[in-house]
Amino acid sequence: MVTCKETRAVIIALHKKCFTGKDIAASKIAPKSTIYRIIKNFKESGSIVVNKASGSPRKSSKRQDRLLKLIQLRDRGTTSTVLSQEWQQAGVSASARTVSQRLLEDGLGSRRAAKKPLLSRKNIKDRLLFCKRYRDWTTEDWVKVIVSDESAFRFFGASGKKLIRRRQGERYHQSCVMPTVKHPETIHVWGCFSAKGVGSLTILPKNTAMNKEWYQHILREQLLPTIQEQFGDKQCLFQHDGEPCHKAKVITKWLREENIDILGPWPGNSLDLNPIENLWTNKNPQILTNSNH
Template identity: 25%
Template sequence: MKPSEIHRGSIISLHRVGRTNAQRARQLHICKQTVSRWLQRHKDTRNLTDKPRTGRPPCTTSEQDQQIRIAVEKNPLTTSLRVIEHQNLWKPHLTEANIEKRLEYALEFCEKPAIFWENVVFLDEKTFYSTNRKATKVWRKNGTRYDGQHVVSDGRSGRIGAALFGWVYASGVGELTDIGRGRFTGVKYVKLLEDVFLPSVRLLNPYPSQFFLLQDNSPIHNAEVVKNWFKAHPEINVLPLPPRSPDLNQFEHVWAAMEKQASDPLPLGSLPNRNAVIQKALAPWEHQRGRDAGQALCLKLTELMPRRLNSVIEAGGAYTKY
């Protein structure tokens, strides 16, 4: 943590009365390296103010900074993601080019009738874990490591992950399958499309011949080997989402519903392994298959696509509430 101007002045004052670096660090609750750095800065420049900086401007306002400080003081064990979500602080930065592409996409598809979106298959990938808790980070000041509010009582280790590939459509969930170990590549994606996706989607009555497929703008989805595979299957009309458009990807809501059901850690006493993680993720997916609740969720999300697109238009290509 960068010391305030008051702390910097205190470093110099304590130096003048003969305190050691270790004593100054303990008294001010900062590390010795910070004390040494500001002493050297004062010696070289006689100045304790911050140097001018270049680069990207701050992404938060002073009011938001204050909200963040209050949030972590109330709950030092919170995560940065939760702070961001609760304070509504973060979405991927949109460039002018991103905004333009989002707006073009929305204008192109906003007039499509609901029946059009009922003929669209949505694809996505997600990694599930053996526990929903990573190594816990603590927001604290230097010198307060062992304060009671900063100690986690039940640490966990051995977190195991498994990446899964799935697809949904207006009538419900399709297939969910293991991507496999190692890095996900375009070659792996083509194999999933060929061996899992295409055979299973062809079994559905709504898609006997041509159909539409919507996927996000992942670099893997745009790999040359993937483009060539789609060229060899002209019955599939690809609708790639514009860059940085999670608010136009209805699959995010499906994953969220699954993750909520699969978020509990594996039972204590079991030995977590990759297969157990896969089975844990498959359980809520299979629970939705053929059930009214699963069909209603997918149909609702499909019907919302025109509304999402119109929201992008109303926002001038910027982010929406979705």
């Protein structure tokens, strides 16, 4: 509310005579909020002139800002353009840029969505049971575990984004581009490791998918020597996920005959629980081709 200079002068005069804001508001000379604002401004600046805010006036109230936040939280993926259209229905005519600024004030910055496996109700239940089963394990317990996994490696190109530094006009310079091919050659590998170190690494032949026959061969030729090397005659636990070839009857029977105990049951769709994923981070096929394992 805009007040005239005479009204502001009366408010300040009453304030100087020790009248409270509530007492002054009782005279209905101005709304209580306006009276308090004038008194506050006088205490801070010593003037009865209320300084105007710099820049353009704010287009939305606090209540409208809260509404915008609720709309965004209802659907985190809604764009600023769509939000500005929905906000307009609430009486606020604002650009997508203004929407972004308001949300940023509330700590809702735009970020790239993190990727994680889609979990079913069964996955969630199994993960919870697994974590409860092993939550009291100590370091001494976990050093007895040998974990394993399979992964795919591309021979050409990279599966993700590559960051480079370039000058203006160098977008397509040979040193600044990442070559691509339609069907990059891919190999599949199996590996294992424990707290005692990495184990054997098996590279499957080209165009070969893992099946129960190959898996049994790998366990016999690679897992057993690794267990013997790292644990000797001491008991250990073997971890593998729930791939169909891992759960095949012939595999279950073979593991039982070899007296290999299994860590689990391993919850489905739980790559993030397997520490071996950290070893697959740098998927460099040159390292594999130069490996003696």
